[in-house]
Amino acid sequence: MVRGFGWAAAFPDEVWEHVFSFLAADADRNAVALVCRAWHRIERRSRRRVFVGNCYAVAPAAAVRRFPEVRAAAIKGKPHFADFNLVPTDWGGGAEAWVEAMAEGWPHLEELRLKRMVVSDDCLELIARSFKNFGVLSLVSCDGFSTAGLAAIAANCRNLRELDLHENEVEDNCLNWISHFPESFTSLVSLNIACLEGDVNTSVLECLISRCPNLRTLRLNHAMPLEKLVSLLQRAPQLMDLGTSKFSADHHPELFFKLESTFAGFKHLKSLSGIWEAGPAYLPAIYSVCESLTSLNLCYATIQSPELFKLVSRCKNLQRLWVMDLIEDNGLIAVAASCKLLQELRVFPSDPYGVAPPISLTEHGLVAISAGCLMLHSVLYFCRQMTNAALLTIANNRPNLTCFRLCIIEPHTPDYISQEPLDAGFSAIVESCKDLRRLSLSGLLTDRVFKSIGASANRLEMLSVAFAGDSDAGLHYILSGCKNLRKLEIRDCPFGDKALLDNASKLETMRSLWMSSCSVTLGACRQLALKMPRLNVEVIDERRGRPLESWPDDFPVEKLYIYRTVAGPRSDTPPCVWTV
Amino acid sequence: MGDQSNSPSSSIDSSSSHPALCSTSSIFQTRRDLLSTDLKLGLGLSTSALHGCSSKEREQLSHWPPIKPLLRSTLEEKVHRSHSKTFFVKVYMEGLPIGRKLDLFSHSGYDSLTRTLRRMFRTTIICPDTSRVPPEKAHVLTYEDKEGDWMMVGDVPWELFLRTVKRLKITRADKC
Numbered sequence A: 001m002v003r004g005f006g007w008a009a010a011f012p013d014e015v016w017e018h019v020f021s022f023l024a025a026d027a028d029r030n031a032v033a034l035v036c037r038a039w040h041r042i043e044r045r046s047r048r049r050v051f052v053g054n055c056y057a058v059a060p061a062a063a064v065r066r067f068p069e070v071r072a073a074a075i076k077g078k079p080h081f082a083d084f085n086l087v088p089t090d091w092g093g094g095a096e097a098w099v100e101a102m103a104e105g106w107p108h109l110e111e112l113r114l115k116r117m118v119v120s121d122d123c124l125e126l127i128a129r130s131f132k133n134f135g136v137l138s139l140v141s142c143d144g145f146s147t148a149g150l151a152a153i154a155a156n157c158r159n160l161r162e163l164d165l166h167e168n169e170v171e172d173n174c175l176n177w178i179s180h181f182p183e184s185f186t187s188l189v190s191l192n193i194a195c196l197e198g199d200v201n202t203s204v205l206e207c208l209i210s211r212c213p214n215l216r217t218l219r220l221n222h223a224m225p226l227e228k229l230v231s232l233l234q235r236a237p238q239l240m241d242l243g244t245s246k247f248s249a250d251h252h253p254e255l256f257f258k259l260e261s262t263f264a265g266f267k268h269l270k271s272l273s274g275i276w277e278a279g280p281a282y283l284p285a286i287y288s289v290c291e292s293l294t295s296l297n298l299c300y301a302t303i304q305s306p307e308l309f310k311l312v313s314r315c316k317n318l319q320r321l322w323v324m325d326l327i328e329d330n331g332l333i334a335v336a337a338s339c340k341l342l343q344e345l346r347v348f349p350s351d352p353y354g355v356a357p358p359i360s361l362t363e364h365g366l367v368a369i370s371a372g373c374l375m376l377h378s379v380l381y382f383c384r385q386m387t388n389a390a391l392l393t394i395a396n397n398r399p400n401l402t403c404f405r406l407c408i409i410e411p412h413t414p415d416y417i418s419q420e421p422l423d424a425g426f427s428a429i430v431e432s433c434k435d436l437r438r439l440s441l442s443g444l445l446t447d448r449v450f451k452s453i454g455a456s457a458n459r460l461e462m463l464s465v466a467f468a469g470d471s472d473a474g475l476h477y478i479l480s481g482c483k484n485l486r487k488l489e490i491r492d493c494p495f496g497d498k499a500l501l502d503n504a505s506k507l508e509t510m511r512s513l514w515m516s517s518c519s520v521t522l523g524a525c526r527q528l529a530l531k532m533p534r535l536n537v538e539v540i541d542e543r544r545g546r547p548l549e550s551w552p553d554d555f556p557v558e559k560l561y562i563y564r565t566v567a568g569p570r571s572d573t574p575p576c577v578w579t580v
Numbered sequence B: 001m002g003d004q005s006n007s008p009s010s011s012i013d014s015s016s017s018h019p020a021l022c023s024t025s026s027i028f029q030t031r032r033d034l035l036s037t038d039l040k041l042g043l044g045l046s047t048s049a050l051h052g053c054s055s056k057e058r059e060q061l062s063h064w065p066p067i068k069p070l071l072r073s074t075l076e077e078k079v080h081r082s083h084s085k086t087f088f089v090k091v092y093m094e095g096l097p098i099g100r101k102l103d104l105f106s107h108s109g110y111d112s113l114t115r116t117l118r119r120m121f122r123t124t125i126i127c128p129d130t131s132r133v134p135p136e137k138a139h140v141l142t143y144e145d146k147e148g149d150w151m152m153v154g155d156v157p158w159e160l161f162l163r164t165v166k167r168l169k170i171t172r173a174d175k176c
Helices: A013-020 A028-033 A037-046 A060-066 A080-084 A094-104 A121-130 A146-157 A202-210 A226-233 A254-262 A282-292 A305-312 A325-338 A363-372 A388-396 A423-432 A446-455 A472-482 A497-502 A504-509 A522-531 B017-030 B036-043 B047-055 B056-060 B070-083 B109-120 B157-162
Strands: A049-050 A072-076 A112-114 A136-139 A145-146 A162-166 A169-171 A191-193 A217-219 A239-245 A271-273 A295-297 A321-326 A344-350 A378-385 A405-408 A438-440 A462-466 A485-492 A513-517 A535-540 A559-564 A577-579 B087-095 B100-102 B124-126 B139-147 B150-152 B165-172
Touching: A013 A037, A013 A162, A013 A446, A028 A037, A028 A049, A049 B056, A060 A094, A080 A239, A080 A485, A080 A513, A094 A121, A121 A146, A145 A146, A146 A162, A162 A321, A191 B036, A202 A226, A202 A559, A226 A254, A282 A305, A305 A321, A305 A325, A305 A577, A321 A325, A344 A363, A363 A378, A363 A388, A378 B150, A388 A423, A423 A438, A446 A472, A472 A485, A497 A504, A497 A522, A504 A522, A504 A559, A522 A535, A559 B087, A559 B100, B100 B109, B109 B165
Parallel strands: A049 A072, A072 A112, A112 A136, A136 A162, A145 A169, A162 A191, A191 A217, A217 A239, A239 A271, A271 A295, A295 A321, A321 A344, A344 A378, A378 A405, A405 A438, A438 A462, A462 A485, A485 A513, B087 B165, B124 B139
Antiparallel strands: A513 A559, A535 A559, A535 A577, B087 B100, B139 B150, B139 B165
16 A cells, blocks of 8 residues: 555545545445545545444544534444343433534434434424434434424424334324424425324324325324225325234225225335234235235234235235244245245244244244245244254255344243254354354253354354353353454353453454343453453443442342443443443 | 243133233233223223232243334233133032133123022022022132132122132132
8 A cells, every 4th residue: 555645635535535425334434534644534524424333332522523524324322132121211322412412513414313212302302403404313212202302303394304213112292293294394205103102183194195295105003093094095105115004993895995995006015014903804905015015014913824824925026024923834835935035034923921822833934934935034033943953954045144033932942853952053054154144042052052153153243142051151152253243132141251351352343242141240340341441341230229339249240231432431321320 | 941831721720811911901001092891901900910910930031032012012912802802710619529610701790790600500699799698598709819818709899800810619608
């Protein structure tokens, strides 16, 4: 590489900027910024998109200062296990610090995507007021705000194109927030309100939809009755992505025909979701769009297998299917035969606590899919039994898997035929699927599986482990291998201090590590924190009591969250969290 | 870890019906819903009653399997709906070795229940509000609650009774 900035000055900055504009991936732009000072300067001034995987990894002001021309920002807060209630609700992830810094330094911000953060109504109001050209707001798995905050967004964001509210906990205190979109507002392209619990004024929504000709995505919430849904949908035949409301009502032939003809009118529909409480009576109304669907989300539709089968087998062009295990093995075998373009399959448990009679969804369904769907690369599968042989077959059939998440509902379940641990099966998966980026383990597993993972899973970025392993060796194998590991989350495993301390420097190459109900002591955390100043070692203990300083070294740590940061310990820790 | 009961869902001895009743209340705290009379059960359930209802297994395997809150609450609604159709308890009469099964949900209150039991066991049963029968010919209806205590039927409001009853026993009145 030529030294000095002579060669960089051969072209004006604008030329380099133009060259860099072809680099989409953050990793590439980061690499460019390291080449020389000139490129660092040019790159930072031209970066338009920023992704902050951990809101505490960098101070908001620092990020805003480094990249002054950002137009789109995505920020994530709480650890992934917060989705399953393992993280205390007051842990943190508040969005104010970021929103305030962005309001100050990025007045031209157009897109903001927040995931697992606590967003207050004040934040929403600040967003609504601060960014003149604001176009996209996406809140995923967030909480802390109400429909009053949404009203502020509706009222002030004149150029809003996308409002995406996905799986948030939203307080409903402003019933008519939708009416805050002014009459002159016509720019909406995407509206997702599926997570809202309250009623939405249908006539106001109808008016809104009617005056937004570019609307492509509309995902409604559960509350709207079917008759109202029909009249609403008739206003938007151009939709490409639809999330319906409740899909059941007392059987009315007239309503059925209206629904059927409404769906027949959708010439561009590619994605369908919602279908809450679907009754068999109204499901056939969807048949006319099945052929064109590429994405079908039925995970809230507790329909039985025969109806599911009839619906899904018509969807010949499906690329993504999310469905309940009520589809059973037979349904999946039918999917494997009909849906040859399938890339992503998610099968959710209809009865996770085992109170109903068991249904016939086993390893056979997944094996059939792996054999029939050659483009399958992403799997999430909840089931009750598995064998090493099945996993081996899946691994051999689909070496192109990039995401494999298997959840055998009962912890420590062995291969039900051989009674062996499932080490061999999962080892086959990581050895065969060279591009595997995400893996979730379950069932009876010893340290052996971790040895395979550490050795073979070279592209693995995220690993989730629960109720597995025999000893520290398990954790050691992962941390000393898995070159590209970014996120590791562990619960209820006998992993302890030694593996953690022996691999301390690995932790700085990762975004974060979560460990709960393992065998880590406070002493190890203290040592780790001393050794690695650029890690925040957070000990979480909700039992309260005496402050951390007074606990002895052998005190068992209930929950541990470790993440790399250049911002030092955060200042907003709640009483149950200590930064060691 | 794996002592999940394998008993069939119709068995009353398993605690399967109670977690279902209790878990539904959590969704009523967080979701508005169209309520039928069956579903009134969920209303007014205090948080203390809710915590007391969790089965030991659920407490051991906290927050497992890993499903997101929205899906979890949708499933709890579905469980409630499938359970709200029937709630069978066993009824034993003193002196008879074989118990009978009775669907409590198909009764609107204590009157309805005692009428059915009278028909089933061909005896008169004393209820707090029907004391027209001489004691020596009558039986008394008691129930075992989830704490294992035997109580007189009729002492508590019907809704509360439904939440705590595990099984019923008919004993001779003059023995009490």
